[in-house]
Amino acid sequence: MPQPALDAPDVTAPIPRTTAQIRRDGAPRLGLAALRAFAAIPVALALLTAVRAPEMHVLLDYWHVFAKITDDNGGLLLGQVFTYHLDQPFVVPSLLFYADAAWFGGDNRVLTVLTIVLLAVAVFALQAMLPRHLHPTTRTALTAAMSWLLFSSHATELWLQSTNGISWVPAVTFCTIAIACAHHGRPAVAYTAAVLGCLSFGAALPIWFVLAFIAWLRKESRFRVVLPAAAGLVILAAWWLTKPAGTQSGATDAFDPDGRLSVVAAAVGGLWSVDIAVLAVVAGGFTIGILALLLRRTITDRPATDAGWAGLACYALALALMLALGRTTANVPGGNVGLISRYVLVAALTTVAVLVLTTMHRPHWPMRYLVTAVVALSLITHSIGGGKADEVRRSYAPLSLSSIALRVDAPAALEGLHIQGAAAPAARALGSYPFNDDFTLGCHGPELGSHLDLTTAQPMSANAAGALDAPATDASGIITGWVVVNGTRPDCILITDQTGMVTGGGITGLPLSAGHTTPAPAGATAWQATAGPTNGPLTILAVQGNHLYRIS
Numbered sequence: 001m002p003q004p005a006l007d008a009p010d011v012t013a014p015i016p017r018t019t020a021q022i023r024r025d026g027a028p029r030l031g032l033a034a035l036r037a038f039a040a041i042p043v044a045l046a047l048l049t050a051v052r053a054p055e056m057h058v059l060l061d062y063w064h065v066f067a068k069i070t071d072d073n074g075g076l077l078l079g080q081v082f083t084y085h086l087d088q089p090f091v092v093p094s095l096l097f098y099a100d101a102a103w104f105g106g107d108n109r110v111l112t113v114l115t116i117v118l119l120a121v122a123v124f125a126l127q128a129m130l131p132r133h134l135h136p137t138t139r140t141a142l143t144a145a146m147s148w149l150l151f152s153s154h155a156t157e158l159w160l161q162s163t164n165g166i167s168w169v170p171a172v173t174f175c176t177i178a179i180a181c182a183h184h185g186r187p188a189v190a191y192t193a194a195v196l197g198c199l200s201f202g203a204a205l206p207i208w209f210v211l212a213f214i215a216w217l218r219k220e221s222r223f224r225v226v227l228p229a230a231a232g233l234v235i236l237a238a239w240w241l242t243k244p245a246g247t248q249s250g251a252t253d254a255f256d257p258d259g260r261l262s263v264v265a266a267a268v269g270g271l272w273s274v275d276i277a278v279l280a281v282v283a284g285g286f287t288i289g290i291l292a293l294l295l296r297r298t299i300t301d302r303p304a305t306d307a308g309w310a311g312l313a314c315y316a317l318a319l320a321l322m323l324a325l326g327r328t329t330a331n332v333p334g335g336n337v338g339l340i341s342r343y344v345l346v347a348a349l350t351t352v353a354v355l356v357l358t359t360m361h362r363p364h365w366p367m368r369y370l371v372t373a374v375v376a377l378s379l380i381t382h383s384i385g386g387g388k389a390d391e392v393r394r395s396y397a398p399l400s401l402s403s404i405a406l407r408v409d410a411p412a413a414l415e416g417l418h419i420q421g422a423a424a425p426a427a428r429a430l431g432s433y434p435f436n437d438d439f440t441l442g443c444h445g446p447e448l449g450s451h452l453d454l455t456t457a458q459p460m461s462a463n464a465a466g467a468l469d470a471p472a473t474d475a476s477g478i479i480t481g482w483v484v485v486n487g488t489r490p491d492c493i494l495i496t497d498q499t500g501m502v503t504g505g506g507i508t509g510l511p512l513s514a515g516h517t518t519p520a521p522a523g524a525t526a527w528q529a530t531a532g533p534t535n536g537p538l539t540i541l542a543v544q545g546n547h548l549y550r551i552s
Contacts, residue, residue, distance in 0.1 A: 031371075032140050038375070039144035042151035042382065043120060050112035050159040055433050056403040057108040057396065059163040060418035061085070062097060067423035069094050074102070074429035087243045087326075088202030093166050100162075106432030111162030118173040119150050119158075125173075125180040126352060129308040131360065137367055141374045142359060146352050148378035153385030154271060154344035157392045161399060164342045171201035172345055175315060178207055182214040183308025187224055194228075198235060202326075205239065206318035208232025210311045217298065217307035252328050260324035266338030267320040270347040274387035277336035284338075287350055288317070294357040305360060313353035319346045341392050344385075351377075400507045401478070401528050403434035404441065407448065408504050408532035412477035441505035443492040443543045452500045457541055457548040464542070466527075466551040467518045472538050475504065475531040482512060483542045484524035485549055490542040493551075495531040498539070504531020508542075 069080045081094045096111065104110040127143045134142075158165040174197030181190035190211055197204030212229035252259075262281050266273075269284025291313055298306040320338070323346070327337045337343070355377075359370060398417070405413035406424055414421050428435040441447055460466055466483030475495065483490060493506030506529025512520055529540065542549040 028137060032136060035137070035140040035144050035371070038378075039140070039147040042148050042153075042378075043116065045153075046116050046119075046151045046159045047113065049156060050109055050116055053109055053112055053160050054400045054403075055107050055109065055438060056406075057161040057399050058402075059161060059399070060420075061167065062163040063418070063420045063423045065090065065094050066097055066101065066426065067420045069098060070101075070423070070426035072425035072429065074426045076102075084243055089199055089239070090167070090201065092170050092196065092200040096166050096170075101427060101432040102430050105436055105438060106427060106430075108162045111166045112159045115158050115162065115165030115169045116151075118169045122173045122176040123147050123150055125176045126312070129180050129183045130356070131305045134359075135367060138359065138370060141367075141371045142356055145355055145374045145378060148374075148382060149271070149348040149351055150345065152271060152344055152348060153382050153389045155341055155348075156385070156389035157341040157396070160392060161396050167201060168203065168342050168345070171197045171203040172319075172349075174200060175204050175207045175210075176312075176349075178211060179214065179308050179311045179315065182211045182311065183218075185218065185220070187211075187215070187228075191228070191231075202239070202322070203319060205236060206232075206315060206322070208235065210315045210318070213314055214307045214311040217302050217310060218304050219302060252330075256328065259330075260328050263324040263328050263336060263338045264317075264320045266336045267323050267343050267346040268317070268338075268350050270338055270344045271351060271381040272347075272384060273334075273339065274384065274391070275334040275339060277334045277339060280336070280339055284320075284347070287347075287354060290358075291317075291350065291354050294354065294361060297361060298357070306357060309353050309356050309360075312349055313357070316346050316349035316353065319349075341388055344388075394511050397510050398507070398528055401530065403439060404505050404507075405478075405530050407434040407439055408476075408530065410476035410504070410530040410532060412474055413530035416478045441492055441494065441502075442507075443494060443505070445546070446494060446502055446543070448502055448505070450502045452494070452496055452502065452541075452548065454496065454500045454539060454548075454550075457539075457550040459550055464549045465521055465524065466542055466549065467520075468540070468552055472540065472552065475534040475538055477530065479506070479529045479531075479540070480526065481540075481551060482518075482520040482524045482526050483508065483549075483551060484521060485542055485544045487523045488544075489523075489525045490544040490549070492543050493527050493529040494541045494543055494548075495529055495534070496539045496541065497534045498536040500539075503534045505529060 065085055068083070069077050071077060076098055081091055084090065100106060100110050123143070123146050126146050130139050130142060158169060174193045178190040178193035178197065181193060194204065194207045194211060197207055208228045209232045212225050212232070215224040215228065262277065265284035265288065266277055266280040267284065268287050269280040269282065272283035273279035295310055295313065298310045323337060323343060329337055332340060401413070402417050402419055405417060406419065409424070411421060433439060446452060458464065464485045466481060468479065468481040472479045489509045493508060494502055495504035496502050506527055508525055508527045510526035510528060512524065512526050531538065538552070540551040542551055
C-alpha cells in the first residue's frame with residue numbers, strides 16, 4: 001500500500017492568515033459596527049428630547065378629545081371614542097390619550113416616548129423588506145438612512161409634544177407594517193394592520209389600494225388584488241358618507257390646483273427646507289421625477305423584491321395628495337402646509353423608497369458610494385432640520401403655562417391657551433397632571449398657597465429689570481412681559497395677593513416679540529403668567545434662587 005509522502009501538507013490544519021488578511025476581514029466588521037452606531041444616533045437624540053420635554057405639553061386637540069370621551073368622574077365614554085375628530089377616525093389615539101391620563105398621570109413624555117417606539121417599529125418593518133441577497137454593509141447603510149430620515153430633526157414636534165405624535169404616527173406605523181407584511185406575502189397580518197391604521201387616523205385610508213398594488217406587483221392571485229381594493233372602496237365610501245361636512249383646520253375649499261400641487265411637492269421635499277416653500281417644492285419635484293423613472297421599471301418588470309418599496313412610495317405620495325386636498329391653507333409658516341414639522345414623514349418615506357429602489361436597480365455601483373451618500377444625506381437633512389426644530393421649540397414653549405392655568409382654574413387663560421375647561425373635572429378625578437403631587441411652579445420652594453414676605457422683594461435695579469406689557473386687570477388671563485436678572489432669565493414668575501399669598505405663577509425664557517410695549521435690555525426674555533381669583537391688587541415677582549424681584 002503506498003504511503004503518503006512525509007512532506008505532504010496537512011489539508012486539515014488551519015491556514016495561517018497574514019496581517020493584511022486579518023485587517024481586511026476585520027474592517028467590514030468594524031464598518032458594520034460603526035454604521036449600526038450611526039443609525040442609533042437620531043433615535044437617541046429624539047429620546048433625549050422626549051424625556052426632557054415638559055410633563056404637560058399637549059395641544060388643544062388633546063383637550064378637545066379628552067373632554068369628549070370622558071365624563072366628569074373620569075369615566076370613559078366608549079361610544080364617543082368611535083366618533084370623528086378633525087373629520088377623521090380617531091379611535092386608537094383617543095384610547096391612548098385616556099390611558100395616559102388614567103394610568104400615567106397625563107404625562108406628555110409617556111406618549112412622546114411611545115411615538116418614538118412606534119417610529120422605531122416602522123424602521124424595523126422597513127428593514128425587514130430589504131432583500132437578503134444584499135451585502136450586509138448595504139443593508140446596514142440603508143437601515144441607517146431609514147433611521148436618520150424617519151427620526152429627522154424636522155419632525156421634532158412629534159417627540160416634543162405628544163398630541164400630534166400620537167395622532168399621526170400610529171396610523172403611519174400600522175401602514176408601514178401592512179406594507180412590509182404584504183411584501184412578504186402575509187395578507188392576513190397586512191389586513192389586520194391596515195384595519196388598525198384606519199382606526200387610528202385618516203392617514204391610513206389609502207393603504208388598501210397600496211396593498212392591492214403590492215399584490216399585483218407580486219403576481220399574486222386576482223382575488224388577493226381585488227379584495228383589498230374593494231375593501232378600500234367600501235371604507236372610503238363609508239367615511240365620505242359619515243364624516244362631518246365642511247373643511248377643517250382652516251383649510252381652503254377653493255379649487256386652487258396650483259396651490260394644492262405645491263403642497264404635494266413641498267410635502268415630498270420637506271427634508272430640504274425649513275420655511276422656504278420654493279426649496280421644498282423644487283426638491284419634491286426632483287424626488288417625484290426620480291421616483292417615476294424607478295417605478296416605470298418596477299411596473300414593467302414586476303420584480304417581487306420591488307413590490308413593497310413601490311407600495312411605500314405610492315403610500316407616501318397618497319399622503320401628500322391627501323394633505324393637498326384636505327389641509328391646504330396659507331395660514332402656516334412659509335405659506336405651505338407641506339412644511340409643517342410632522343408632515344416630514346411623507347418626505348422621509350418617499351426618500352427611503354427612492355434610495356432603496358435606486359440601490360437595487362443599480363447593484364453594480366460601488367458600495368462606498370452608497371455609504372457616502374447615506375452619511376451625507378443623513379447629516380445634511382438633519383442639519384437643515386435644526387432650524388425647524390428651533391421653530392417648533394419656540395412655538396410650543398407657551399404650552400408650559402397650561403398646567404398652572406388648569407391648577408388655579410383661570411378661565412380666561414384656559415381660553416387663550418385653547419384648553420376646554422370641561423376637561424378639568426375628569427382630569428382632576430383621574431389624578432392626572434396637574435391635579436397630582438407632581439405639580440410645581442418650578443420656583444424651588446414657593447408653591448400655590450405659600451405666603452411670602454413681600455418686604456424682602458427687591459426692586460428692579462441695574463442688575464434686575466422687568467416690565468409688564470399691559471396692566472394686569474384680570475388675574476385669570478394671560479399676563480405677559482419681559483424680565484432679566486443678573487444677565488439671565490429667572491427661575492419662574494410668582495403672582496401674589498396683597499397679603500403675600502401665592503395665587504398663581506408663570507414661565508420664563510420665552511422669545512421676545514414685537515408686542516412688548518417697552519424696550520427690553522440685552523439678556524431679557526419674555527414671560528407669561530396667570531393666577532386664580534385674587535382680591536385687590538396683584539404683586540408680580542421674578543424668582544431667582546432664594547431672591548424675589550418685584551416686577552409690579
